[in-house]
Amino acid sequence: MSDANNTPLTLVVLVKHVPDVQFDRHISQDSLRLDRSESVLSELDEYAVEAALAIVEDNGGFAAGHQVIAATVGPSSSANSVRKALQMGASSGLHLNDDAIAGSDTVATSKALAALVSHVPNVDLVLTGMASTDAETSVIAAQLAERLGFAQLTHAQSVEFDAAQREVTIHREHGDQRLTLKAALPAVLSVTDQANNPRYPNFKGIMAAKKKSIEEVDLAAVGLSAAEVGTEGSTTSVLAADKRPSREAGTIITDSGEAGIALVDFLAEQKLI
Amino acid sequence: MSSALVFFSHVSTVPSKAQRELLTLASRFENPTVAIASVPGEEALKVFGSYGIATVLQAENPQASFGTHELSVLDAALQHTDADLVLLENDSFSRELGARIAVRRNAAIVTDVIDVSADLIATKDELAGGYSASVKSATGVLIATVKPNSIEDAPLDCQDSVEVKNLELAAPLVPAVSIVAADQKEASDRPALSEARIVVAGGRGVDGDFSAVEDLADALGAAIGASRAATDAGWISHDAQIGQTGVTVSPQLYISAGISGAIQQKAGMQTSKFIVAVNKDMDAPVFEIADLGIVGDLAKVLPQAAAEIRRRQA
Numbered sequence: 385m386s387d388a389n390n391t392p393l394t395l396v397v398l399v400k401h402v403p404d405v406q407f408d409r410h411i412s413q414d415s416l417r418l419d420r421s422e423s424v425l426s427e428l429d430e431y432a433v434e435a436a437l438a439i440v441e442d443n444g445g446f447a448a449g450h451q452v453i454a455a456t457v458g459p460s461s462s463a464n465s466v467r468k469a470l471q472m473g474a475s476s477g478l479h480l481n482d483d484a485i486a487g488s489d490t491v492a493t494s495k496a497l498a499a500l501v502s503h504v505p506n507v508d509l510v511l512t513g514m515a516s517t518d519a520e521t522s523v524i525a526a527q528l529a530e531r532l533g534f535a536q537l538t539h540a541q542s543v544e545f546d547a548a549q550r551e552v553t554i555h556r557e558h559g560d561q562r563l564t565l566k567a568a569l570p571a572v573l574s575v576t577d578q579a580n581n582p583r584y585p586n587f588k589g590i591m592a593a594k595k596k597s598i599e600e601v602d603l604a605a606v607g608l609s610a611a612e613v614g615t616e617g618s619t620t621s622v623l624a625a626d627k628r629p630s631r632e633a634g635t636i637i638t639d640s641g642e643a644g645i646a647l648v649d650f651l652a653e654q655k656l657i
Numbered sequence: 658m659s660s661a662l663v664f665f666s667h668v669s670t671v672p673s674k675a676q677r678e679l680l681t682l683a684s685r686f687e688n689p690t691v692a693i694a695s696v697p698g699e700e701a702l703k704v705f706g707s708y709g710i711a712t713v714l715q716a717e718n719p720q721a722s723f724g725t726h727e728l729s730v731l732d733a734a735l736q737h738t739d740a741d742l743v744l745l746e747n748d749s750f751s752r753e754l755g756a757r758i759a760v761r762r763n764a765a766i767v768t769d770v771i772d773v774s775a776d777l778i779a780t781k782d783e784l785a786g787g788y789s790a791s792v793k794s795a796t797g798v799l800i801a802t803v804k805p806n807s808i809e810d811a812p813l814d815c816q817d818s819v820e821v822k823n824l825e826l827a828a829p830l831v832p833a834v835s836i837v838a839a840d841q842k843e844a845s846d847r848p849a850l851s852e853a854r855i856v857v858a859g860g861r862g863v864d865g866d867f868s869a870v871e872d873l874a875d876a877l878g879a880a881i882g883a884s885r886a887a888t889d890a891g892w893i894s895h896d897a898q899i900g901q902t903g904v905t906v907s908p909q910l911y912i913s914a915g916i917s918g919a920i921q922q923k924a925g926m927q928t929s930k931f932i933v934a935v936n937k938d939m940d941a942p943v944f945e946i947a948d949l950g951i952v953g954d955l956a957k958v959l960p961q962a963a964a965e966i967r968r969r970q971a
């Protein structure tokens with residue numbers, strides 16, 4: 385084994401502060417932006433945090449000098465999601481907070497995230513969830529791979545990390561195939577909700593997180609100008625966002641032995657059969 | 658008028674229903690061109706011709722590194738055609754290709770699109786179908802991934818001959834991702850879930866036995882879906898999972914059986930035209946969005962419905 389094998393790992397997990405899916409979510413008609421009160425750590429990012437922690441634990445733990453940096457781009461409240469990742473066990477936080485970022489689409493957001501990742505020296509692996517639970521575009525991981533020139537390993541249902549070979553192997557679905565894919569570090573890895581079972585922050589984790597630091601940086605610190613992000617740096621422009629009439633409950637019947645027939649009557653009425 | 662490029666990673670003997678919907682949409686624009694990251698057969702070319710596609714750009718897939726070839730083909734095709742509208746399928750793989758090219762070429766990427774107007778304004782679903790948004794490109798080129806079942810398939814009935822060109826590809830610039838193993842999934846005779854006209858889905862309420870769901874699906878020629886509780890339990894393959902982290906469907910008819918209707922499940926099916934729910938709990942949230950709700954035991958209601966459909970069709 386060479387010395388390189390003992391080099392501590394630097395893992396960056398991207399976390400996003402999103403409106404809680406359990407509540408009604410709204411898009412403001414003035415700004416055409418999502419109302420971000422009642423926000424929490426995107427549930428799907430917990431799988432990415434868990435995957436990073438598992439890699440560290442399988443490779444000698446934090447005692448070996450590995451780092452899991454929970455990083456986010458967003459307004460001040462986003463620090464709450466970084467804090468949650470720290471409670472789960474991430475070692476430190478990194479928060480790009482700048483008013484000019486508001487209104488960024490995926491192209492602009494991935495630019496900001498790439499600059500933030502590049503702010504961290506010697507990153508081995510960037511981890512993300514399979515999608516954010518608000519925009520649900522599921523494209524940021526691929527855009528980061530493109531921008532950073534890292535290998536793209538996305539939608540992993542399971543992850544094997546080989547620190548000695550500096551390689552990551554994943555399983556993913558692809559159309560009618562199940563694939564096993566492998567790439568050398570550095571890489572961008574997105575994990576699905578099949579990949580693991582995220583841990584809950586325990587009392588010890590919550591106490592420990594109070595002592596962990598979150599470094600806050602602005603655009604200038606990561607080498608970007610205001611015009612490169614926000615609406616100006618975006619390639620899409622949203623013209624309107626209209627609430628669809630919500631679905632209403634239709635007829636409800638209780639089965640008294642003939643409901644299967646009633647079901648078929650309904651299909652026939654609606655010309656579905 | 659704007660010109661359109663449709664990109665497919667692969668086309669079977671004939672294009673799928675979702676692919677034909679993209680061809681229909683492309684045929685409304687100028688110079689509709691298809692780019693394929695493999696070599697299509699004669700029959701597929703004929704189908705392209707029937708949508709007024711004049712040119713097909715192709716490049717055989719060397720299968721060397723996962724996703725690399727497709728990325729190169731899309732990039733080269735866009736450069737070659739100078740299209741201002743690029744249409745892709747809505748699966749995660751295609752979205753990621755479109756998103757990378759959007760970064761590379763400073764283009765707009767819009768996902769979950771249900772229509773694109775003549776002046777290149779995309780209509781898309783937001784917040785799992787709760788909102789509908791209009792989005793345009795701020796830089797010129799619009800890359801749209803289009804949801805299946807959004808566009809009505811309508812070939813132009815022309816039989817134009819299609820010119821096939823081989824694309825010249827530059828050496829890929831992206832780090833390699835090697836394909837260590839590729840296992841073919843079991844083929845099914847049922848329609849593909851994402852583009853099916855009718856979906857019958859089962860949840861924890863099927864209690865390990867999908868036969869009643871399968872039977873009704875067969876009677877209706879439907880695809881089979883499931884909740885995460887059912888796929889996590891291993892009763893059915895993960896491919897069948899409908900919802901936030903599974904497949905999103907917008908069929909004409911969605912029959913939900915033994916599924917409570919959690920927010921993550923609804924995210925994948927609430928844009929269905931008609932929803933029928935069978936659940937033994939009258940307070941199940943799924944009833945809030947069902948056009949027809951049946952409070953009852955799925956093990957009784959589903960077989961009775963399947964038998965009745967067969968009786969009426971006999």
Ligand SMILES: Cc1cc2nc3c(=O)[nH]c(=O)nc-3n(C[C@H](O)[C@H](O)[C@H](O)COP(=O)(O)OP(=O)(O)OC[C@H]3O[C@@H](n4cnc5c(N)ncnc54)[C@H](O)[C@@H]3O)c2cc1C
Pocket residue numbers: 427428577859860861862863883884885886887898899900901902903914915916917918919920921922925935936937938941953954955956
């Ligand atoms: C990050 C994350 C992502 C998720 N993604 C998804 C997703 O993509 N898709 C998804 O579906 N879920 C998803 N979930 C899970 C979701 O929250 C629910 O737990 C799940 O949908 C519940 O499945 P279910 O309705 O089958 O089970 P339950 O909620 O247990 O409901 C079972 C229902 O069956 C009824 N029932 C029982 N027996 C019968 C019978 N004999 N006849 C009729 N009715 C009967 C019961 O009354 C009950 O309403 C996700 C969760 C998380 C945290």
